[in-house]
Amino acid sequence: MSKAFASQADLADKKITFEQLSPHCWAYTAEGDPNSGVIIGERFIMVSDATATPAMAKDLIARIREVSDKPIKYVLLTHYHAVRVLGASAYVAEGATEVIASQGTYELIVERGAEDMQSEMDRFPRLFRNAESIPGLTWPTMVIGGGDATKGEVPGRLTVDLGGVRVQMWSPGYGHTRGDTIAWVEEEKVLFSGDLVEFEAGVYTGDAQLEEWPATLEALRALKAEAIVPGRGEAMKGNAQVNKALDYTQRWVETLYRCGREAAAANMDLKAAMEHTRKAMDPVFGHVFIYEHCLPFDVSRAYDEAKGIKNPRIWTAERDKEMWAALQA
Numbered sequence: 001m002s003k004a005f006a007s008q009a010d011l012a013d014k015k016i017t018f019e020q021l022s023p024h025c026w027a028y029t030a031e032g033d034p035n036s037g038v039i040i041g042e043r044f045i046m047v048s049d050a051t052a053t054p055a056m057a058k059d060l061i062a063r064i065r066e067v068s069d070k071p072i073k074y075v076l077l078t079h080y081h082a083v084r085v086l087g088a089s090a091y092v093a094e095g096a097t098e099v100i101a102s103q104g105t106y107e108l109i110v111e112r113g114a115e116d117m118q119s120e121m122d123r124f125p126r127l128f129r130n131a132e133s134i135p136g137l138t139w140p141t142m143v144i145g146g147g148d149a150t151k152g153e154v155p156g157r158l159t160v161d162l163g164g165v166r167v168q169m170w171s172p173g174y175g176h177t178r179g180d181t182i183a184w185v186e187e188e189k190v191l192f193s194g195d196l197v198e199f200e201a202g203v204y205t206g207d208a209q210l211e212e213w214p215a216t217l218e219a220l221r222a223l224k225a226e227a228i229v230p231g232r233g234e235a236m237k238g239n240a241q242v243n244k245a246l247d248y249t250q251r252w253v254e255t256l257y258r259c260g261r262e263a264a265a266a267n268m269d270l271k272a273a274m275e276h277t278r279k280a281m282d283p284v285f286g287h288v289f290i291y292e293h294c295l296p297f298d299v300s301r302a303y304d305e306a307k308g309i310k311n312p313r314i315w316t317a318e319r320d321k322e323m324w325a326a327l328q329a
């Protein structure tokens with residue numbers, strides 16, 4: 001049975017929820033579509049993840065304007081993926097002055113931002129419906145440098161004061177990419193995780209560092225957050241619920257990578273690796289949003305990493321289709 005490529009058959013609009021989690025923190029979620037977070041201070045507002053297009057970002061801005069007239073000054077890119085970053089120009093048009101990303105994310109935009117943009121536009125036609133409103137790649141104006149957490153170094157950290165609320169940003173370690181940044185409002189114990197954490201939605205790992213990801217999740221667990229805005233899936237409130245999202249993501253990542261290692265050790269080809277992985281993943285995760293979209297990309301990456309390819313191979317629109325024809329056709 002042949003499946004429509006990636007999310008090309010997923011054209012029904014999602015219901016958006018804009019929900020207050022704490023005195024200053026809000027979640028903009030959409031039934032498994034990419035989420036954004038909003039932190040509203042007495043002087044400034046920060047948005048964590050820009051949405052896929054300026055047209056889509058305008059909806060988020062309209063929601064913000066229902067609750068605050070303060071300027072949106074900061075846009076954080078939790079990582080380089082197009083569905084997260086290409087809406088950024090809408091905030092700049094509204095007066096935002098800083099687009100923040102980690103050094104790792106900046107390097108990935110340089111290395112593969114253009115290929116990723118083309119590839120994601122083909123994967124998610126619904127999210128990129130207004131692609132003509134995108135002026136080009138999104139480049140950070142402020143880059144968080146500093147040590148590499150995966151080498152035991154202290155990661156660089158940026159703190160901004162929005163007026164009555166401070167937001168800390170740093171890269172807790174490799175995971176969904178090697179540049180993921182979180183936003184943490186310590187006083188209110190709210191975590192904006194980007195795609196490092198998902199809940200009841202596909203965990204895309206096509207560009208991931210699977211070996212290190214579980215340790216990064218443990219670093220997030222140690223924050224003892226009382227609320228989380230995951231990359232996809234509903235916002236979770238209460239530490240037990242936060243841990244449920246961390247557990248969900250960890251189980252996905254560990255199951256996938258274990259299957260990849262088993263397939264590589266048994267000298268399976270990629271198609272056999274896919275079948276092997278399905279046996280473990282389908283019963284647990286087969287029902288969640290964008291599972292069938294994510295799985296072939298995830299298996300490809302798990303198999304590569306198990307074979308010793310440390311830096312994920314760049315996905316192009318052409319490589320996407322070739323892989324899909326081999327694994328999902």
Ligand SMILES: [Zn+2]
Nearest residue numbers: 079081176195
């Ligand atoms: Zn992502």
